[in-house]
Amino acid sequence: MQALDRLFISIGRAFNSFLSQFLPPTAVTVIGMFLSAIIISTFAALVFMFLTWLERKFVGRMQDRIGPNRVGPFGLLQPIADAIKMFTKELITPEGAHKVAYNLAPILAVAPVMMFFAVIPFGRDMVAADLDVGVLYLVALSSATEVAILMAGWASRNKFALLGAMRAVAQMLSYEVPLVLILLALVLMAGSMQLTELVAAQGVPFALLQPVAFLIFIVAAAAELNRTPFDIPEAESELVAGYHTEYGGMKFGLFMMAEFIAAFGMACLVTTVFLGGWRPWIIPLPSWLWFLIKAFAVLFVFIWFRGTFPRLRIDQLQAFCWKFLVPVTLLNVIVTGVVVTFFPIVRDGQIVVQGAGGWAVTTVVYFATSVVFGLIIAWLYRRPTQQALRQIEVGRPAARGLSQEVQAA
């Protein structure tokens, strides 16, 4: 068990000591860094291939279809067939496109999502770069993709692509604010932006301490990833394919890759900050296996969304973000600040909650506060009653509830 838990660390150590027989220590460090980057990036690329299969299979099942089942057992080799197809398709640069920006955009879309995994703790002591500003770094990276998307849309010289890119950027900018505000509440509880510290502070998963924030985070994350029901940047029924309309072959494949790897990265972030990261739950499996199980559970929820919800309109989408998510998450920060003052989890950099009893009290207090907060919000945004609706018809704007404001936007 112990050996299995530390499997990858032992392999790394053994490789390091093997290399240091021939090379100076500086060279060993540099090679180690690049090797960790290459291994994690390759792993992310493999997860991408697996995810394309997983999503098609699951969505197929949800729509009462079979999904891919021709290539290999259960269609498992489908991603490889797709990769071969993409490699052998002609790469076309449309006439009138800005050549440099057009060809650079897919590469720039992939780079930031690959960098996402540098700070994620995949298991006990399994983190490539234990950055002390980890949360801020991830937030910064998630907005870096927008540059590539706008570049792709603008350079294609296609109206659909430009419209898709603008929608994508507006949506990703807007939904970043609630994400950042929720992460702020969690940083407040853990007293650190370092992701390993955040995991260490989760004697009880933060999803239990902050259920309302957890739900909002999942929804906002789906929007940040441009996934259904928030996929208006690529709405195929109105915009053909959005910002990658003019892309084909491997260049299109890279945009696909950026999207799916970003989804995996976001699932890793949710796992790390809400689900206790690599901490095992009840069953003692290796820490990295637990991390992957949780991350794929979150990914399954994203796929489930896609099989369930219809697409939103852009005005509904922006109203939902700015008139509901932003005020609620901002209030959540204030409420969390008050609770943390009286029931601190971390004091002076040390975890102060003691034993199972202490955690039980903390969990009950935080959970109850979050639920009460959620109920108050639900009451504030309730549907207007019949009487209120009649008063609106008479022309009394004061009777308009908040939820109506959101719907009417």
Place this chain on the structure above:
Amino acid sequence: MKPYAVIGAFFVVGLILPLVTVIGATLLSPRKPNPIKGDIYECGLKTVGETWVQFKIQYYIYALIFVIFDIEVVFLYPWAVAYNRLELFALVEMLIFAGILLAGLLYAWRKGALSWV
């Protein structure tokens, strides 16, 4: 210093990996250009008019609100990290700051800047 070097390594690898893929695809794929293939897609017709059109003003307003909010929220992060070392007064200060933020949001809401026009 070391974590930042690792992030540099990730950046380099993150750029090289897609670059290698695109170069590989260029080598493997056929190359038979013709004028119709190079056309910009628009439902089977030739594109009409200017492509780089004026964009909707609402995008600009959302971007402005975003800049205000995101930057102010980033100011709250150091406070959140240092909070467990501070006295009760830190909470009061944050309440004032968050109150100003909320007031700004309500102002934008009242002005109709949050509504799609």
